[in-house]
Amino acid sequence: MSRIFFGLFIILLLSCNNKEEGGFKLAKEDGISQASPVSVPFESLGNVDWATLGNMTLTYEGRKVPFQLDENGKSLWFLHTPQNTAEYKLEKADGGTADTTLIKVNKSNGNLQLSKGFIPLLTYRYGMTYPPEGVDSIFQKSGYIHPLLSPSGDTLSRIQPPDHYHHYGIWGPWTHTQIEGERVDFWNLVERQGTVLFKDFNDTFTGPVYGGFSAHQEHIIIKAEEDNRIALNENLEVKVWDLGRPDRYMVDYTSQFNSPLENGILFEAYRYGGGLGMRFTERWHKDNCTVLTSEGKDRLSADGTNARWCMVTGESANGQGTNGVLFLSYPENKSHPEPMRIWPIDGNGGRGDMFFEFCPIRHEEWKIQPNKDYRLRYRMVVFEGKLTADEAESYWKSFAGMPKIVKE
Template sequence: MHTMRYLLAFFFLVIGTAGFAQKIATLEIELPQTTSNLEIPVKAKLDEITLLPDSVLRLVAVEGNKRTPIPCQIENGNARFIHWIIDPASATKGKHTYELVKGAKSNLPATIKINDQQGALTVRAGDKNLVRYNYKTVYPPAGIDTAYKRSGFIHPLWTPHGQELTRIQAPDHYHHYGIWNPWTHVLFEKDTVDFWNIRDRKGTVRFANVVATADGPVYSEYEVLQEHVAFRPGGKEKVALNELQSVRVYQPKDQEYYIADVTINMSCASPSPVLLLAYRYGGFGWRTTEKWNKDNSEVLTSEGKTRKEADGSTARWCIVQGQLDQDYGGLVMMSYPTNYNYPEPLRIWPETMNGRGDMFANFSPTKNKNWLLEPGKTYTLKYRLIVYNGHFTKEKAESGWQSFGNSPKITVKLK
């Protein structure tokens, strides 16, 4: 495992230094709508602006004659991007101006980081756990078929107040693993494979490698390789799909919510194509906390559907929220416009599930349509999660999706 190059770029304008900052470019962002007091992560491609090294670049918010340094973070990959977050206190409708400047090097510590311990990567902001990715294989309870073992899943996903929103190995579905991304009905080399219902021993999804991690003042991120493995007669197996999954969690400024972006890149692992066959569930799934039932939780989609009507409908976003002991909280799942079969079909469990209305939510792009994955191509799915305590309204969810699905345009003016 190696650590992704990152920049902790935050500097203070103090007497004696402000006068030496050299402006490189002005970045203007037009916010066409209100933001419902939500943070907005944004990014700009750096190499189109400057080729100066990361270590000398700083970002300043401009309001009239006032210039305020803000945290930013530079991502180095196939291209360089500078990332920052528009503060909700200033995220009003209209133009927002920033200056990219050349300044003195800063070495402030990361405020959101990854802890690698006991077979899991845990994203922490300060002393709070937010997201845990399990790369070590987790076995079912004693006496349960070991075919249910699994690696490569998120659990727990915590609210800002520390409650768990995910559940694994529920007795009614031992193959449910928090937040995970298997496919159910798959045609591969003339065999029908099931990566979801792992007790059938037709296939599984397993962790293969940590590709990269990053810590910083704006976000923490991990990228992992997962293999979708088809089981063959005689104990043989073959990897059908390679999945690069990255999870980026943004530094929360508000104590009531945080934002996480999930990007899934799938490619065929052999010269053989993979056909994801239409099935009622499969893909990006979430088994929710056991604290929720039909009487203390609720569902609302971007199209106004409640839990009674949501299953089988299509949506850009879906709120699932409910009672958490003496508290309240939930998650907004958001689908990106370039995702396959967007707006995506939903699988939402009925209120009668298990007699008490247990909750499961799933963006399932193959619910009503096949998806052919061809060798030599990469197929991408993007999701945003807003994890919160309190209640989320449809207006707030729509505002959050607009910032995700229709990212604010950045106009760059060199010097």
């Protein structure tokens, strides 16, 4: 979202000569009905410095609105509800400000867990995970998300299923690639050609609005000489947003990568590879899991088509309801609206297990030039119960472009 700036932000600090108080409104955006994150550039806050801002509150009609400064010190973030059409006010706090950290980070035993208060939401595995006893060690892996949990605690992701030991929750290796005329597969570990592993953390962050991490991952050519083993350097940033409701939360998943290889790397057109892939829980199959895309496609017709968003819904663990994940593709992504890989309903010996992927190279190859940065951005809304197509479209619109500041 850093590309979207509030160019019309000219009324924020009106109340005090020292510019420590002010107000602003956000434009009404047609078709956006869901709460979503918005930001105000820190430079727009005039003479308010970091220390001053830390002693101020953001309010709407007298109610405090949690806000957070981003890890780069460039923006103030808060959750905006489109129904809030009156003025937001930034003013001095009455007394001290308490620690309002809500989205928390905990690192332990190779796991980085993001939680809302004491409720775990997702885990990023940075330690090595080994395959089950008796299974080839080539399937060991780090640098993936599992478990992804529903707001009520159902596990929605799966790792190391016996039919695909190389499947690891949420991850995005490239499959058919060309490097100096040779094919290297970073997805199918059994090929012993490539893998993707965690290297180190760039940053972690917590706060009342969002929390997350940035991790450096390496796409490794297994048989290459030491100087040419790294095909891609990837910075994966994951942010979990509190949506102010118990039945939904939001995850931003951003992959920025470049190739240090002299001639770069070619991602061949293929039905799997890169983007954002997720192997869903073994509980879900053809009889209790559905798909709906922005173009109205379902489980039978969605594979190979393009979409702005795709919603996967399945039966909850107690059998009494549903939960799922809404996947959103950013407009600047390669091949947006993005092609998808969705497993056939008669797959897995007729079970119809669920796999979803936004696959930007499904229909068209992608040449990655040496030492040039590329980026793919995705958002997931993890929900309990049902989420309508209109709500899904609203979430996508707020992801595609935030509302702007307007004059009163």
